Every structure is written in structure tokens, then in C-alpha cells.
Amino acid sequence: MERDVEVTGQKKSAAGVPAVAVAMKRALTHMGATRSVKTLLKLNQKDGFDCMGCGWPDPEHRHVAEFCENGVKAVAEEALTDRATPQFFARHSIADLDRQTELWLGKQGRITHPMIKRPGGDHYEPIEWDDAFALIADHLQSIDPDEAIFYTSGRTSNEAAFLYQLFARAYGTNNMPDCSNMCHESTSVALADAIGIGKASVTINDVYNADLIVIAGQNPGSNHPRMLSALEVAKKRGAKIIAINPLREAGLVRFHNPQNARGVVGPGTEMADLHLPVRINGDLALFQGIGSLLLEWDAIDREFIEQHTQGFEEWAAHLREVDWNYVEQTSGLSRRQITEAAEMIRDSSATIYCWAMGLTQHRNSVNIIRELANLAFARGDIGKRGAGLFPVRGHSNVQGDRTMGIWERPPASFLDALQKEFGFDPPREHGYDTVDSIRALRDGKASFFMGLGGNFVDATPDTAVTKAAMRKAKLTVQVSTKINRSHLVTGETALILPTLGRTEKDVRGTGEQFVTVEDSACVIRSSHGPLEPASPHLRSEVAIIAGIAAATLGDRHGIRWREMAEDYDLIREHISRVVPGCEDYSRRATRQGGFVLPHGPRDSRTFATDSGKAEFAVSPIEALQVPEGHLLLQTMRSHDQFNTTIYGLDDRYRGVNGGRRVVFVHREDIAQLGFDPDDLVDLVTRWEGDDVERVAEGFRIVEYDTPRGSAAAYYPETNALVPLDSTAEGSNTPTSKSVVVRLVPAGTARPHLADSSQDGVRADDAHKAEWRPTQLS
Numbered sequence: 001m002e003r004d005v006e007v008t009g010q011k012k013s014a015a016g017v018p019a020v021a022v023a024m025k026r027a028l029t030h031m032g033a034t035r036s037v038k039t040l041l042k043l044n045q046k047d048g049f050d051c052m053g054c055g056w057p058d059p060e061h062r063h064v065a066e067f068c069e070n071g072v073k074a075v076a077e078e079a080l081t082d083r084a085t086p087q088f089f090a091r092h093s094i095a096d097l098d099r100q101t102e103l104w105l106g107k108q109g110r111i112t113h114p115m116i117k118r119p120g121g122d123h124y125e126p127i128e129w130d131d132a133f134a135l136i137a138d139h140l141q142s143i144d145p146d147e148a149i150f151y152t153s154g155r156t157s158n159e160a161a162f163l164y165q166l167f168a169r170a171y172g173t174n175n176m177p178d179c180s181n182m183c184h185e186s187t188s189v190a191l192a193d194a195i196g197i198g199k200a201s202v203t204i205n206d207v208y209n210a211d212l213i214v215i216a217g218q219n220p221g222s223n224h225p226r227m228l229s230a231l232e233v234a235k236k237r238g239a240k241i242i243a244i245n246p247l248r249e250a251g252l253v254r255f256h257n258p259q260n261a262r263g264v265v266g267p268g269t270e271m272a273d274l275h276l277p278v279r280i281n282g283d284l285a286l287f288q289g290i291g292s293l294l295l296e297w298d299a300i301d302r303e304f305i306e307q308h309t310q311g312f313e314e315w316a317a318h319l320r321e322v323d324w325n326y327v328e329q330t331s332g333l334s335r336r337q338i339t340e341a342a343e344m345i346r347d348s349s350a351t352i353y354c355w356a357m358g359l360t361q362h363r364n365s366v367n368i369i370r371e372l373a374n375l376a377f378a379r380g381d382i383g384k385r386g387a388g389l390f391p392v393r394g395h396s397n398v399q400g401d402r403t404m405g406i407w408e409r410p411p412a413s414f415l416d417a418l419q420k421e422f423g424f425d426p427p428r429e430h431g432y433d434t435v436d437s438i439r440a441l442r443d444g445k446a447s448f449f450m451g452l453g454g455n456f457v458d459a460t461p462d463t464a465v466t467k468a469a470m471r472k473a474k475l476t477v478q479v480s481t482k483i484n485r486s487h488l489v490t491g492e493t494a495l496i497l498p499t500l501g502r503t504e505k506d507v508r509g510t511g512e513q514f515v516t517v518e519d520s521a522c523v524i525r526s527s528h529g530p531l532e533p534a535s536p537h538l539r540s541e542v543a544i545i546a547g548i549a550a551a552t553l554g555d556r557h558g559i560r561w562r563e564m565a566e567d568y569d570l571i572r573e574h575i576s577r578v579v580p581g582c583e584d585y586s587r588r589a590t591r592q593g594g595f596v597l598p599h600g601p602r603d604s605r606t607f608a609t610d611s612g613k614a615e616f617a618v619s620p621i622e623a624l625q626v627p628e629g630h631l632l633l634q635t636m637r638s639h640d641q642f643n644t645t646i647y648g649l650d651d652r653y654r655g656v657n658g659g660r661r662v663v664f665v666h667r668e669d670i671a672q673l674g675f676d677p678d679d680l681v682d683l684v685t686r687w688e689g690d691d692v693e694r695v696a697e698g699f700r701i702v703e704y705d706t707p708r709g710s711a712a713a714y715y716p717e718t719n720a721l722v723p724l725d726s727t728a729e730g731s732n733t734p735t736s737k738s739v740v741v742r743l744v745p746a747g748t749a750r751p752h753l754a755d756s757s758q759d760g761v762r763a764d765d766a767h768k769a770e771w772r773p774t775q776l777s
């Protein structure tokens with residue numbers, strides 16, 4: 001257990017010299033000097049590779065060094081010089097490895113050979129590629145296609161994603177869950193209904209030209225650091241910023257741009273003009289309060305509403321009834337604070353509304369996002385320069401993967417195009433999303449799991465349930481760069497297929513290949529890795545998928561898997577004909593700046609909704625009621641991790657060093673609950689949906705500037721607290737930002753013995769984070 005967490009206090013600014021220093025130190029330590037220079041000079045450059053750090057769009061005019069501290073960490077994490085070789089796997093049993101932390105696992109380096117764990121085996125051993133493909137093919141041929149699950153994480157290139165979905169559908173299933181199901185799915189669902197397309201209606205130039213930027217439920221200083229540079233440009237041109245966040249995140253307070261001298265030595269740029277410390281899950285009430293004021297002041301864009309929207313009268317009637325006591329109580333904000341925000345929106349000629357996980361991972365997230373869209377409609381902030389809805393994506397290509405058809409609920413038009421191009425009947429029933437995949441494994445309805453990237457076992461909710469479910473599989477296959485938990489909690493037979501990363505050269509039969517990706521602003525670009533592969537035995541994701549597909553399907557449907565793997569242009573030719581907006585794909589993706597996918601609302605205020613208009617939504621004001629003696633816990637990222645990959649133990653901006661097992665709580669809540677700062681506690685949650693008590697052990701209380709009743713701790717340590725069945729209505733996204741917990745002195749959470757069908761109980765210290773689901777009688 002980490003007993004030496006050091007709390008140094010919250011920072012009031014982000015980036016600057018410390019960011020450069022931290023980034024360079026990481027790069028030099030893990031990659032060495034020559035490799036660092038070679039790699040970083042190609043990061044986000046025209047002939048270089050796309051940063052895998054996040055989905056933030058590239059500016060048109062790029063700096064020589066167009067990257068941020070956390071982008072450098074992401075690169076160093078992939079391009080490190082350490083190697084996990086067959087000798088390494090011979091030395092460490094799977095059980096030994098499973099006792100290690102994510103931080104340790106990640107430091108063991110790049111996997112060099114395909115590896116297999118055979119039934120009953122306790123170690124991974126090497127296997128030839130063709131034998132691995134044959135083994136997968138044998139299994140897939142022996143089962144019903146709906147017993148197979150094909151997961152994708154959002155780093156996969158468009159070429160690999162297209163081929164993967166083609167394979168899954170040619171094989172016969174839409175079971176294609178992805179990380180999006182846990183991420184921006186609530187956004188995709190809300191925006192599809194509201195504007196007919198689940199993507200941002202802005203370009204990066206709109207950000208520069210905005211009058212006001214509202215940033216709700218997002219921590220760009222850590223998770224999209226290059227966004228700060230764009231916000232700085234906007235601010236210098238006179239834009240204002242409202243930050244809506246329970247926490248006063250450093251990046252939204254002040255920014256020292258490390259890319260110019262003034263940013264480094266000067267006072268930096270003040271970011272948020274107004275910070276609204278909303279209570280967790282209080283955003284719906286806040287947006288309704290703002291909406292009611294705009295209506296009261298008649299500060300609405302009548303022309304836009306009449307021409308382009310539907311449902312305004314119902315929405316207006318609903319908001320005129322808004323109960324301010326309830327709004328204030330639920331949002332935790334005063335009418336004065338809400339009025340100030342509404343005035344800024346009223347006085348802005350063009351507003352951009354940005355959001356991320358703080359809005360998407362609640363039970364009523366779809367409604368929250370619909371309400372935010374309502375505000376944009378009321379103000380005519382769609383399809384206008386400097387204005388729009390901007391869900392900022394997480395993984396660098398999570399948006400592109402969806403565009404390429406990675407989706408358990410593909411639209412009929414997409415399947416029709418696939419059918420026309422390849423001449424087979426794709427399955428039409430919806431497949432499993434992430435949560436349903438876990439249920440299917442748990443219930444024995446699925447026996448095969450393949451992960452194209454990602455770390456399914458660690459990223460998903462209800463850790464103990466998920467692990468038990470994964471262990472019931474017959475065959476699990478992970479296409480990965482580095483060791484993670486999903487290699488250690490496996491099916492009866494398990495394969496690790498090591499792949500090239502985005503920093504690496506990808507040479508196939510027709511020579512050096514490139515891939516393409518799409519950012520949060522719908523721009524498609526090419527990406528070429530500069531480095532020699534970490535091992536000569538690695539294969540690209542495209543080659544791996546093609547190998548599995550050829551072994552499984554042979555020449556069924558006449559799809560030329562092997563040729564496509566030697567020449568990615570052939571894949572792009574299919575993309576040109578199947579994916580809307582991708583005509584002449586190779587040429588347009590490789591030209592300077594790439595190309596922008598069409599977006600009706602952004603381009604021409606056209607809306608592919610049922611009514612053909614932007615649709616207002618009426619949502620009841622509702623928020624989670626937290627019983628006395630409990631806190632509402634959000635699970636978030638530190639400054640030193642990428643999702644389940646832990647870079648280090650410091651959260652510099654939040655002033656926590658040397659450990660991650662902390663829970664941030666308001667001073668008065670600490671006292672009222674009978675604790676002192678620094679006390680060690682267990683977090684206990686009991687969800688009304690299943691009456692199971694879940695426990696996370698050994699967290700240090702950190703006194704923090706957060707609204708009363710709203711606590712925070714890091715993910716993935718807290719995942720076991722999120723019940724599998726507690727998901728957002730409409731999007732089935734786990735409610736990772738709304739967990740009702742109580743704190744008990746460490747070691748006193750003595751739940752009943754864990755149900756024997758669920759294995760989550762571990763005694764060793766490295767796993768003190770494990771949750772113990774216990775059935776209460």
C-alpha cells in the first residue's frame with residue numbers, strides 16, 4: 001500500500017517550464033537522446049505521425065514542436081527501449097505478473113513475440129504467427145458467430161478499423177464493443193437525436209474565433225493539453241471562458257505556454273473568466289437555470305429557432321416552470337452565479353460548448369447533453385463561425401474508428417454500402433456493447449474475446465465481475481504493444497499478438513505504408529511512424545487482422561485479405577466507396593492538412609433528424625439524491641496516466657505526489673463524517689440496483705477545494721465500485737462519475753465473504769485497490 005503520499009497543495013497554473021522539464025526527462029529516461037529527438041520532431045508534423053495522446057485537433061500552422069507534456073509521455077511510453085521478451089515471460093509466471101501494479105507492468109517494455117498461454121498453463125510461451133492465426137480460426141469456426149466479441153480501443157487506425165469491422169461482419173456478427181461505449185457514447189446518442197450526427201459541429205478555427213467558450217466536465221490541462229494553446233489564441237482575440245467543474249483544474253485557471261518565451265517567463269494567460277463549481281451531476285439543473293434566464297430575457301435567436309429547430313415551445317414551457325430552489329440545491333450554485341453565466345452567454349455573439357467525461361458518465365448523461373444542445377439552439381450557436389457543440393474526444397482515433405464502422409449498432413445505410421461493395425449479407429441485428437459483452441461472457445453466451453488494443457479488464461466497471469466473466473472465455477486474444485492486466489486475466493487459452501505502434505515504420509509487400517486517423521473536429525490525416533519497430537517479429541494491426549481473417553474465412557466472399565495487408569491503398573479504395581464523405585480517400589488524406597468530413601449542421605445547418613431540424617428536448621430536472629453520511633464520488637484521471645496506463649505517481653497540478661490511493665473531499669465533509677485529513681479509509685458503496693456492497697480499500701483523505709458532498713478519486717483503482725448494471729439511460733455507459741460512497745476507517749469494511757462465483761478478493765498489497773463485491777442478505 002502507498003503510505004507515503006505527499007500532499008503539496010493545488011497548483012494555480014498549468015504547463016510552463018515544469019511541463020517541459022517533466023516531458024523531456026521522461027523522453028530521455030525511456031527513449032534516450034537520439035531516439036527522443038528523432039521521434040519528437042515528427043510528432044504532429046505533416047510528414048510525421050499523429051500523437052496518440054488525445055483526440056484534440058491539429059492547428060493548421062504548426063510549431064516545430066507541436067506537442068505537450070502528456071503527448072511526450074504517451075510517446076515515451078510506446079517508444080521506450082525496454083523489452084518484454086520470451087525470456088521475460090519464462091521468468092515470470094502469469095500469477096506473479098498479476099501481483100504487480102499497472103505502473104510496474106507498463107515499465108517492462110514492448111512485447112517482442114507472439115505469446116500463448118495454453119489451457120492449464122501458468123506461463124506465456126512463444127508461438128509462431130501462423131499457428132496463432134490457425135488456432136483463432138479453429139475456434140471461430142467451431143462456434144456461432146454471436147459467441148464472439150471483437151473489442152476496439154480508440155488508438156486503432158482507420159485502415160485497421162475498417163478491416164476489423166469487415167472481418168467481424170463477413171464472419172457474421174455485429175458484436176463490436178469499443179472504448180467509446182464507456183466514453184462519449186452518451187454524446188453520440190444525444191447528438192444523433194438532437195442534430196442528426198454524433199460529432200462536433202466545429203473546426204479548430206471556430207475555437208480561435210469564438211466569443212465565449214464553455215468548458216463543462218473536462219480537464220484539458222491534463223487530458224487535452226494542446227487545447228490550452230488554442231484557448232490561449234482565442235483569449236488573446238478577446239474570447240471569454242466559463243469553466244463548469246466541481247474542481248478548479250489548474251489548466252483552466254492559468255496557462256504558461258511552453259512554446260513561447262512570454263509564456264515561459266511571463267505571468268501566463270488567465271483562462272477561465274468564470275468558474276462554476278457545480279456539484280457532481282448538477283449540470284442538468286444548471287443548464288436549465290441558464291435556459292430559463294435566456295427565455296426570461298428573450299435573449300434567444302428567434303430566426304434560427306423558427307427556421308432550423310423543432311420542439312422549442314415545449315422546451316420553453318417546461319423551463320418557465322423551473323423551480324429555482326431546486327436548481328440551486330441540485331447544482332450547488334447560487335442564482336447569482338448562474339445568472340452571471342447566463343449573462344455571458346447572452347452577451348456572446350458566438351459560443352462554443354465543450355465537454356468530456358464530466359458530462360457523459362452519469363445515469364442521466366444523455367439528458368444533460370441534450371440540455372446543453374438546447375442552449376446552443378436557443379442562441380443559434382450551430383453552423384455559425386466561432387460557435388458550436390464540441391464534444392472533445394478521448395483516444396486519438398476513437399472518432400475515426402466509429403466512422404469506419406466500429407459500432408455494435410451500425411446504421412443500415414452503412415451495412416448496405418458494405419453489402420454492395422463486398423457482395424455478402426452483413427448481419428443486421430445489433431451486437432453487444434461493452435457492458436453487454438461482459439454480461440454475455442459472464443452468462444456463458446460468449447466464448448471468444450478479441451481486443452484490438454485497449455485494456456478491457458482494467459478499463460471496464462465492476463472489476464471483480466468483469467474478471468470472473470473474462471476467465472470463463474475459452475479463447476482470449478489481445479493485440480497489444482505492452483503488457484497489461486488483460487493479458488493476466490484471461491480465458492482458458494490466451495494469445496498476446498504484439499503490434500507496431502504509431503511511432504514505428506510499417507513496411508509491407510509494396511513498401512512503407514502510412515495510416516489515417518480522424519480527430520475530434522472531423523479532420524482526416526495521414527500518419528507515418530519514424531522509428532524502426534521495437535522487434536522484427538511485430539506485425540501491424542492491419543496485417544494481424546488480415547492474417548486472422550484469411551485463416552478463418554479463406555476466400556469466402558472473394559475478399560482479398562492478404563493483398564490488402566500488403567498495400568493499404570487497397571483498403572482505402574474500399575473506404576472511398578463504403579464510408580460516406582471519404583471519396584478519393586488516399587489522395588485527400590495525404591494532402592497538406594488532410595481533409596474535413598462533411599457535417600450537415602456545421603456546413604449548412606441541415607439536420608438528418610426525424611424532423612429534419614435540430615430538436616429541442618424536454619428533460620425532467622433530476623439529479624442523484626445522496627443519502628446522509630454519503631458522498632457522490634467521481635472517478636477521474638490524474639496528470640500522470642493514460643487511462644489504465646499509469647505513467648507515474650504524481651498528480652502535479654492537484655498537488656498529490658508519490659501515490660494514487662487518495663480521495664479528495666471537502667474540509668467540512670471530512671469533519672462532519674468524523675475524519676481528519678490524511679486519515680486512511682475504505683470506500684464503500686451499496687447500489688440500490690443490486691444490493692451488493694462494493695469496497696475499495698486503503699485511500700488517504702486529501703482535503704480539497706470541491707463542492708460539499710462531491711468527492712473524487714482516480715480510475716482505474718475505483719472501477720470495482722461501479723456496478724456493471726449502473727449505466728446511463730439510452731447509452732448504456734457505466735456511471736463512472738456518479739458513485740454514491742461512504743467512508744469507513746481503513747480495515748473496518750468487513751463485508752460478508754465474497755460470493756464464491758466472483759473472484760475479486762486478494763490479500764496482497766499491490767491489489768489493495770481490488771473491490772470485493774459481496775452479496776448482502
Ligand SMILES: Nc1nc2c(c(=O)[nH]1)N[C@H]1C(S)=C(S)[C@@H](COP(=O)(O)OP(=O)(O)OC[C@H]3O[C@@H](n4cnc5c(=O)[nH]c(N)nc54)[C@H](O)[C@@H]3O)O[C@H]1N2
Nearest residue numbers: 070217218219223280281356357358394395636637642643
Ligand atoms: N494524459 C492523458 N490524456 C488523456 C487521457 C488520459 O488518461 N491521460 N485519456 C483520454 C481519454 S480516453 C479521454 S475520454 C479524455 C478524458 O478527458 P476528461 O473528461 O478531462 O477526463 P477525466 O479525468 O475523466 O475528467 C473529467 C473532468 O470532469 C469533471 N467532472 C466530474 N464530474 C463532473 C460533473 O458532474 N459535472 C461537471 N461539470 N464536471 C465533472 C472532473 O472534475 C474532471 O475535471 O482524455 C483523453 N486524454
Ligand SMILES: Nc1nc2c(c(=O)[nH]1)N[C@H]1C(S)=C(S)[C@@H](COP(=O)(O)OP(=O)(O)OC[C@H]3O[C@@H](n4cnc5c(=O)[nH]c(N)nc54)[C@H](O)[C@@H]3O)O[C@H]1N2
Nearest residue numbers: 153179183453454455459479480482484635643644715736
Ligand atoms: N471508472 C472509470 N472507468 C473508465 C473511465 C473513467 O473515467 N472512470 N473512462 C473510460 C474511458 S473514457 C475510456 S476511453 C476507457 C479506456 O479503455 P481502453 O481504451 O480499453 O484502455 P486504455 O488504458 O486506453 O488501453 C491501454 C492499452 O492499449 C494498448 N495499446 C497502446 N497502444 C497501442 C497500439 O498502438 N495498438 C494496440 N493494438 N494496442 C495499443 C496497450 O497494451 C495498453 O495497455 O476506460 C473507461 N473506463
Ligand SMILES: [Mo]
Nearest residue numbers: 183184394395
Ligand atoms: Mo475515453
